[in-house]
Amino acid sequence: MSAVWITVAVLAGAACIAALARFVWSLRPQREMGGMPPAPLERLGWIGLGVTAVVGLGLVCLVVLVGTDFIKRDSTARGIFWLLMMSGIAVWALAWWTIKRRAGGTVVDERDRAILARSLSVESVVVLLTLVTWTVALTEAYSDEGTLPIEYLQLIFWSTFILGAFGRSLGIVMGYRREIVLDA
Secondary structure (H helix, E strand, O other): OHHHHHHHHHHHHHHHHHHHHHHHHHOOOOHHHOOOOOOHHHHHHHHHHHHHHHHHHHHHHHHHHHOOOHHHHOHHHHHHHHHHHHHHHHHHHHHHHHHHHHOOOOOOOHHHHHHHHHHHHHHHHHHHHHHHHHHHHHHHHHOOOOOOOOHHHHHHHHHHHHHHHHHHHHHHHHHHHOOOOOOO
8 A cells, every 4th residue: 555655756756756847847037038137136036936946856865875874874875964964055145245246235226125025925835845845755654653753853954944945946946937916
């Protein structure tokens, strides 16, 4: 019975990734906007999408290759894990600092504030879906044992953190691709 659930989960995950990739591809800058440079916040949104996608895929590959208990068992994998997380945060912070410096210290205007406010709704949905997925999967996997291995707490935290940042970046990019009406 568990093989059926694993197959369903893998197929559902692949379908979600394919749908998300198609959606993000539709958000790319269009040819008719070729002469206009992106806003600093939009650039930061695209960088955030790229960084979180790379870090998230790296975490998935690490878990697939080494297993979920690498945090307490394998110091090399643990080092790779922390290097991956900290380098992702450092790349994003460097991009933010560079964009802020180029823009003369002003990163946001009224439209950017509206886009940032709306991006929270995308981030909230992504975080909620992440936590629901973890809850259902771990409840099904460990309902007979009655206890949850401690390693999953780190994975829950970091996957929620990464996907939350991905959701915020996706919300920013979506905000620039859709018309935002500012309240006067």
